[in-house]
Each structure stands twice: as C-alpha cells, then as structure tokens.
Amino acid sequence: MAATAEARGGDFPVGMKVLVVDDDPTCLVVLKRMLLECRYDVTTCPQATRALTMLRENRRGFDVIISDVHMPDMDGFRLLELVGLEMDLPVIMMSADSRTDIVMKGIKHGACDYLIKPVRMEELKNIWQHVVRKKFSENKDHEHSGSLDDTDRNRPTNNDNEYASSANDGGDGSWKSQKKKREKEEDEADLENGDPSSTSKKPRVVWSVELHQQFVNAVNHLGIDKAVPKKILELMNVPGLTRENVASHLQKFRLYLKRIAQHHAGIPHPFVAPASSAKVAPLGGLEFQALAASGQIPPQALAALQDELLGRPTSSLALPGRDQSSLRLAAIKGNKPHGEREIAFGQPIYKCQNNAYGAFPQSSPGVGGLPSFGAWPNNKLGTTDSPSALGNVSNSQNSNLLLHELQQQPDSLLSGTLHNIDVKPSGIVMPSQSLNVFPASEGISPNQNPLVMPSQSQGFLPSIPPSMKHEPLLASSPSNSLLGGIDMVNQASTSQPLISTHGANFPGLMNRSSNAMPSPGISNFQSGNNPYVVNQNAMGVSSRPPGVLKTESTDPLSRSYGYGGSSSVDSGLLSSQSKNPQYGLLQNPNDVTGRWSPSQDIDSYGNTIGQGHPGSSSSNYQSSNAALGKLPDQGRGRNHGFVGKGTCIPIRFAVDEVESPTNNLSHSIGSSADIVNPDIFEFSGQM
Amino acid sequence: MECYNLQRQAACLKRSLFDQGYLDEQFYQIEDLQDEASPNFTEEVVSLFFKDSARLMTNIEQAMEKNPRDFNRWDAHMQQLKGSCSSIGASRMKNECASFRNSCRDENAEGCMRSFQKLKREHGVLRQKLESYFQLLRQAGPFETATRPGGA
Numbered sequence: 001m002a003a004t005a006e007a008r009g010g011d012f013p014v015g016m017k018v019l020v021v022d023d024d025p026t027c028l029v030v031l032k033r034m035l036l037e038c039r040y041d042v043t044t045c046p047q048a049t050r051a052l053t054m055l056r057e058n059r060r061g062f063d064v065i066i067s068d069v070h071m072p073d074m075d076g077f078r079l080l081e082l083v084g085l086e087m088d089l090p091v092i093m094m095s096a097d098s099r100t101d102i103v104m105k106g107i108k109h110g111a112c113d114y115l116i117k118p119v120r121m122e123e124l125k126n127i128w129q130h131v132v133r134k135k136f137s138e139n140k141d142h143e144h145s146g147s148l149d150d151t152d153r154n155r156p157t158n159n160d161n162e163y164a165s166s167a168n169d170g171g172d173g174s175w176k177s178q179k180k181k182r183e184k185e186e187d188e189a190d191l192e193n194g195d196p197s198s199t200s201k202k203p204r205v206v207w208s209v210e211l212h213q214q215f216v217n218a219v220n221h222l223g224i225d226k227a228v229p230k231k232i233l234e235l236m237n238v239p240g241l242t243r244e245n246v247a248s249h250l251q252k253f254r255l256y257l258k259r260i261a262q263h264h265a266g267i268p269h270p271f272v273a274p275a276s277s278a279k280v281a282p283l284g285g286l287e288f289q290a291l292a293a294s295g296q297i298p299p300q301a302l303a304a305l306q307d308e309l310l311g312r313p314t315s316s317l318a319l320p321g322r323d324q325s326s327l328r329l330a331a332i333k334g335n336k337p338h339g340e341r342e343i344a345f346g347q348p349i350y351k352c353q354n355n356a357y358g359a360f361p362q363s364s365p366g367v368g369g370l371p372s373f374g375a376w377p378n379n380k381l382g383t384t385d386s387p388s389a390l391g392n393v394s395n396s397q398n399s400n401l402l403l404h405e406l407q408q409q410p411d412s413l414l415s416g417t418l419h420n421i422d423v424k425p426s427g428i429v430m431p432s433q434s435l436n437v438f439p440a441s442e443g444i445s446p447n448q449n450p451l452v453m454p455s456q457s458q459g460f461l462p463s464i465p466p467s468m469k470h471e472p473l474l475a476s477s478p479s480n481s482l483l484g485g486i487d488m489v490n491q492a493s494t495s496q497p498l499i500s501t502h503g504a505n506f507p508g509l510m511n512r513s514s515n516a517m518p519s520p521g522i523s524n525f526q527s528g529n530n531p532y533v534v535n536q537n538a539m540g541v542s543s544r545p546p547g548v549l550k551t552e553s554t555d556p557l558s559r560s561y562g563y564g565g566s567s568s569v570d571s572g573l574l575s576s577q578s579k580n581p582q583y584g585l586l587q588n589p590n591d592v593t594g595r596w597s598p599s600q601d602i603d604s605y606g607n608t609i610g611q612g613h614p615g616s617s618s619s620n621y622q623s624s625n626a627a628l629g630k631l632p633d634q635g636r637g638r639n640h641g642f643v644g645k646g647t648c649i650p651i652r653f654a655v656d657e658v659e660s661p662t663n664n665l666s667h668s669i670g671s672s673a674d675i676v677n678p679d680i681f682e683f684s685g686q687m
Numbered sequence: 688m689e690c691y692n693l694q695r696q697a698a699c700l701k702r703s704l705f706d707q708g709y710l711d712e713q714f715y716q717i718e719d720l721q722d723e724a725s726p727n728f729t730e731e732v733v734s735l736f737f738k739d740s741a742r743l744m745t746n747i748e749q750a751m752e753k754n755p756r757d758f759n760r761w762d763a764h765m766q767q768l769k770g771s772c773s774s775i776g777a778s779r780m781k782n783e784c785a786s787f788r789n790s791c792r793d794e795n796a797e798g799c800m801r802s803f804q805k806l807k808r809e810h811g812v813l814r815q816k817l818e819s820y821f822q823l824l825r826q827a828g829p830f831e832t833a834t835r836p837g838g839a
Contacts, residue, residue: 025739026735026740026771026775030774030775033728034720037720117774121719
C-alpha cells in the first residue's frame with residue numbers, strides 16, 4: 001500500500017487499479033460503471049487469456065483483479081491461481097453461481113473474496129480492503145523479521161497510521177478486523193510484493209528460478225519444519241530480499257507442498273503403470289523436490305512425480321520448464337491431474353545459482369537437472385523492476401510453452417519443459433542432479449538397480465568429494481523394481497550423480513527407497529548432499545527415514561538420505577555434495593517412505609549423475625546439466641526418455657555426460673556396479 | 688403537461704414492471720449509475736443485454752437440438768444467461784433460467800424444453816416493455832428519468 005498510497009497521493013483507494021475479467025458483456029459494462037463510481041481505475045477484459053497476458057506484461061499495472069468463474073477460454077479458478085502465483089495480486093471471484101461448494105473452491109484456490117452476481121455497489125466499494133490487507137500483512141512480516149510469520153500478524157505496525165489516514169474510515173477498529181482477516185487469508189494472500197517498508201517503494205520481489213532455488217535450498221537445509229523466514233533469509237543471503245518476502249513465499253510453498261502431497265498421494269508406481277503416468281500430475285522439478293523434502297509425499301508419489309518431472313515417457317511429467325504459473329497452479333490446485341499445479345514451484349529451482357551455495361555453475365543451464373525447475377523463469381533474483389523483467393517476459397514464453405505443453409499430454413510436457421529449462425540455466429537447478437527426478441524408469445525396471453551396485457561408491461565417483469563417499473548404496477538390488485529408478489540413482493549417486501550436483505541437492509530426488517525398504521521418505525531432497533539421493537536405502541537398506549536431505553551430510557550416504565539406517569546405502573545418494581541443500585524437496589522423512597520405487601527412474605539418472613559430478617566442476621555435471629538444459633538435443637543418447645527436450649532432463653544428460661567425459665567413470669561404474677552403465681539408464685533411450 | 692404525462696407513464700410502467708416481477712432491485716442499481724457523464728447508461732446496458740441474451744439463447748437452442756440430452760452443456764450455457772439476467776435485474780428471466788437449470792440437474796429434457804419456451808416468452812415480453820419504457824423516457828425529456836417509484 002505504501003506504494004499505492006504514494007502513487008495516488010495518499011488518496012487511496014481512489015485510483016486503485018482494477019482489472020475485471022468476464023465473458024459476459026452486460027456484466028462487464030455494469031461492473032465497469034460501478035467501479036468508476038467508486039473512483040477506481042478500471043480496465044475490463046472479456047477474455048481470461050488476454051487478461052493474463054496483460055497482467056504478465058504489466059505486473060504492477062493492477063492492484064486487484066475481479067474475475068468471473070465460468071469463462072469459455074479459461075476457468076476462472078485457473079486464472080486465479082495463475083495470478084496468485086505469478087503476480088501475487090489479490091483476486092476476487094464472482095459468479096451467479098452461489099453454490100457453497102463452488103464458493104469454497106474459490107476460497108481454496110486463493111480468492112480474496114467471492115461475490116455473487118449481481119454485484120452491488122456496496123460490495124465493490126469495499127474491495128480496496130483486500131489490497132490493503134495484503135500489503136499490510138506483508139509489511140508486518142517485514143517489520144518483524146526474525147519472528148515467525150504467524151506471530152507477526154497480530155502486531156500492529158506503523159503502517160497502520162499510513163493506512164488509517166487515507167483509507168480507513170473506521171479507525172483502529174477496522175484495522176484490527178483487517179488483521180484478523182489477514183490471518184484468515186494467510187494462505188491465500190501471500191504477499192510477495194517487495195514492499196516491506198511501509199514508506200519506501202521497493203520493487204516487488206519476483207521469485208525467479210534462481211531465487212526460488214535458493215529458497216528451496218535453504219528450506220531443505222533447515223528442514224521444512226524448522227524453516228523459518230529469518231533463517232531462510234539468512235541462508236539465502238540475497239541482498240535486498242526481506243524476511244517478509246521470504247515469509248510470504250514460504251507460506252505459498254508450504255501450501256504448494258501440501259497440495260502436491262495430497263494430490264499425489266497414492267500415485268501408482270511409475271514403473272508399474274507407466275501409462276498411468278499421465279495421471280500423475282507432472283510436477284515441476286522444484287515441486288517435486290519440495291514435496292519430497294517435505295516428506296509429505298509418499299515415495300511412490302515422489303517417484304511418480306519425478307517421472308513426471310523428468311518427462312518420462314510414461315508419465316506426463318510436468319517438466320520444469322513449465323510456466324511458473326502453471327506450476328504454481330499445479331501446486332495450488334493440487335487436485336488437478338497434472339501439471340498445472342505442480343509446476344508452480346519449479347521456478348526457483350532453476351536458478352539456484354546462488355552464491356550462497358555456489359554449487360552450481362552459473363553457466364550451465366543448470367536447469368538441466370531439474371526438469372521441474374525449469375519452470376521458473378530466469379528472473380532476476382528478487383526484485384523485478386520491470387514487469388517483464390522478472391523473467392516473466394522471457395519466461396512467459398517459455399513458461400507458456402511449458403505450460404502449454406504440460407497441459408498437453410505428458411510426453412509433450414516433457415519436451416515442453418525441457419525446453420524451458422534451457423532457458424534458465426542457472427545451473428542451480430540441479431535438477432539433473434536430482435536423481436529424483438528421473439526415476440530410473442527406463443530400463444531400470446526390472447532390476448532396477450543396476451545401480452545397486454554394491455560398493456561401488458568408490459568406483460564411481462572419482463570425482464566425488466570425500467563426503468560423497470557413499471557406499472554403494474544399493475548393494476543388492478533391492479527390490480529393484482521399486483528402487484529401480486532410485487536405486488539406480490542411488491547407486492549412481494554414490495558415485496556422483498548426486499553429488500555432483502553442485503552440491504545442491506537434487507531437489508527432485510526422491511529416494512526411492514527401493515525395494516523393500518520402506519525407506520523413509522527418501523526424499524531426495526536432501527539438502528546439500530546428494531542431489532539425488534534421498535533414498536539410498538532403496539535397497540533394502542534400512543530405510544531410515546529419509547529425512548535426510550540433509551545438507552551436508554558428512555556422511556554422504558547415510559546422511560543424505562535420511563535413511564540413515566543403512567549406512568551403506570545412503571551414501572550413494574549424494575553425499576557428495578555439498579552442503580548445498582538442494583532442495584527441491586525438503587526432506588521429510590516422514591512422508592517419504594520408501595515408496596518411491598517408481599522413482600526409480602531417477603536411478604537411471606542417478607547413475608549417470610553420480611558419475612562424477614561431485615561438486616566440482618560441474619564439469620561433468622555441469623555439463624550435463626548444461627546439457628540438460630539443452631537437453632533436447634544434446635545428443636545424449638542417454639536422455640532417457642526425456643528426450644531431448646533438451647532441457648531439463650538432467651538425468652539423461654547425466655548419463656550422457658557421464659559417459660563422455662568420464663568414460664572411466666562410467667566404466668567404473670559400469671563395472672562395479674553396473675549400474676552406472678549408461679546403458680542401463682539408457683534403456684532404449686526412452687525413459 | 689405532455690411531458691409530465693409521459694414521465695408519469697414511464698414511471699408507471701416501471702413500477703408495474705417491478706410489481707409484476709419483471710425487474711428487481713438490480714435494475715435500480717443500474718439506474719443509479721446513470722448520471723450526466725453517462726446519461727443513457729441504463730438504456731445502453733439494457734440494449735446490450737438483449738443483444739447478448741438473444742445470442743445466448745440461440746446457442747442454447749442449438750445445443751438443445753444438436754446435443755440432445757447433453758445437460759451439462761445446456762446447463763453451462765444457461766449459467767451464462769442467468770448471470771447476464773441477474774446483472775440487469777431481469778428477475779423473471781432469471782427465475783426461468785434457474786428452473787431450466789434445475790431441469791438439467793434432474794436430466795429432465797421435457798422440463799428443459801418447457802422452461803426454455805417460457806424463457807423465450809419472458810425475454811420477448813421484457814424486451815418489449817423496456818423498449819416502451821425507454822421510449823417514453825426519451826419522449827418525456829431528459830429530466831426525471833430513471834427515478835425510483837417514490838420519486839416519480
């Protein structure tokens with residue numbers, strides 16, 4: 001508000017910019033007139049798609065959006081989600097449909113309010129409160145940095161004065177009620193506007209892929225349960241980012257994870273039902289990771305998700321490249337079958353470059369790793385001064401592309417995302433690393449674990465940093481099928497794949513607890529340690545609750561995966577790296593229990609990945625990552641399944657990469673574990 | 688005198704439209720929006736409504752012919768029309784839309800047909816009455832247009 005108030009000369013809400021979207025011309029005309037009567041600045045648009053374009057081009061051009069629910073070109077709820085994710089503007093839904101379940105749906109999707117047609121003047125006169133509320137809570141968070149979000153809301157801040165004078169006739173009383181409302185709308189009104197201080201005009205923070213990746217890394221590092229905005233902010237170490245920005249983003253993230261978890265609960269094993277992949281909502285790499293990390297997602301789900309992310313042939317993976325909005329949407333909706341939601345969070349992941357972690361090579365597309373991550377546009381970190389700057393512009397294309405692709409069938413998704421991934425290399429995305437992402441579905445299946453190579457670890461990763469040493473994870477092919485993907489990954493990871501990820505964990509990696517193991521959440525997300533990892537246990541190892549995503553895992557194996565249990569195994573995952581939390585998924589061991597098997601896909605990838613990437617250079621990895629970014633054509637034969645869409649499929653690349661640059665690695669891997677063989681991963685190239 | 692008469696007639700007509708349930712409160716809201724800046728706002732909105740609703744009704748009719756028993760589709764179209772009706776306060780039409788939707792929910796094609804026929808009639812009647820109304824207003828002169836019954 002501060003900005004608004006200033007802009008308007010403190011005469012808020014006069015001149016508040018409203019965008020009305022409705023396919024009914026009569027209603028549009030009436031609303032426009034009413035809003036003009038309220039002295040707002042009104043823009044009408046009969047098409048949702050056009051409205052979205054307008055918003056993307058000019059993020060700060062509007063303060064609030066009013067949208068109809070039933071529109072021919074796009075569902076109003078979809079628009080709502082997209083706007084919330086991309087622009088974080090308050091959206092008011094309206095409809096002649098007053099059924100409670102529809103209204104409930106609107107609220108759940110994040111609507112600030114739901115008006116029943118015919119809309120009356122009195123109702124419109126109050127819509128400015130939504131704008132104020134959003135900003136107000138944002139400011140509050142900002143002011144009370146260091147404390148949890150929730151506690152902030154109840155404390156009055158200086159902003160009150162500002163608002164009170166111009167906008168609030170009711171005085172203190174109304175503010176209080178607004179505060180209460182704000183709490184209620186906590187989930188919905190996550191404010192990302194970079195306007196923490198009430199008086200200064202700060203550019204709105206745009207959660208670019210990189211930024212989000214850093215965020216996810218930080219969250220993974222801390223553990224989703226312990227991730228508080230202040231600490232996240234510290235870990236992220238992004239100049240200009242406020243605690244408030246982080247807080248609101250965290251809220252969204254949590255919501256997103258929850259949705260995804262709910263959505264994917266019970267997702268069938270990817271391997272088992274490749275065809276069903278289509279059902280699985282494609283998740284952006286980020287989302288995937290996050291889910292894994294949060295431990296809310298059952299391994300299977302994660303695997304499935306990963307599949308999706310990776311663009312596995314079977315599943316419709318939502319490739320990272322997806323449009324942010326789509327991802328978000330996906331995340332938010334949670335119920336949508338695919339793709340739309342999950343991707344939302346993919347964005348940040350890509351760009352993780354962050355200095356903080358320094359894990360990823362900046363140059364590489366970075367994205368490659370995580371298909372899912374691709375979704376995030378390359379925005380600059382944090383602030384976006386220009387509307388398009390945020391990457392929206394550039395991304396929008398990509399993202400649109402992805403989004404579009406994602407929406408289409410799964411396969412196309414993959415390509416779509418990959419495509420996008422290219423866009424943002426930021427390396428961070430580690431997605432490739434994310435072993436998780438690519439459940440080794442390909443080829444791995446029956447035995448999945450080619451990776452399982454028992455003791456390979458040494459063999460594999462020559463380059464892997466000591467930390468990585470993980471014992472061959474899978475020593476025995478644990479249930480292969482389950483782990484299949486994961487194990488492989490793990491295995492591979494042992495050597496490197498995981499690790500290589502620049503230290504960043506693979507967000508996506510979900511441990512697949514392969515076999516039998518219940519494997520605790522394999523959450524691959526291990527922060528920092530293995531890119532993939534997460535599940536090392538897959539192989540029958542004791543699956544200690546994965547939870548591991550821990551970062552740094554001193555003990556690569558056990559740490560990373562949270563499984564702790566099987567000491568041997570875990571290492572595979574990724575200890576190598578680094579501390580950098582990969583994120584993508586926070587690891588919450590609890591949820592991620594071994595189911596992952598489907599994620600085996602990752603294995604394939606993981607294997608490759610493992611090869612040598614250990615942190616270093618990214619060289620292999622990076623290149624692979626880079627390759628990933630470009631996946632599509634890289635030539636990597638390996639790209640399993642992902643097909644070259646080129647971007648993101650990190651795993652694929654990993655395989656390829658690994659092979660080429662480090663033949664020895666691959667060889668070693670192959671020999672030792674056999675898992676690492678690119679062939680293994682290759683599977684017919686498909687994965 | 689003449690003017691006064693016309694105005695009175697217009698007012699009477701409007702009042703009767705309300706009394707008979709053709710129009711509801713929303714119509715007043717629309718009239719309230721009229722001012723010097725947009726002196727013919729009400730009439731513009733009403734004419735826009737009739738044009739758009741005619742189109743919607745044609746769509747519904749076609750849907751009913753080409754997609755027999757496709758209640759979801761019919762309902763979706765009707766949902767749109769209902770929203771439009773409510774926006775200008777076309778109360779009887781709106782009720783008929785609701786009744787049509789109920790028939791859709793019950794998968795009662797006959798009921799839908801009947802509702803639709805009624806809807807068409809209501810549409811025609813309302814259009815004719817409002818046209819008369821606006822004509823009276825125009826003839827009556829610029830002042831005292833669109834006033835609520837009490838002020839007529």
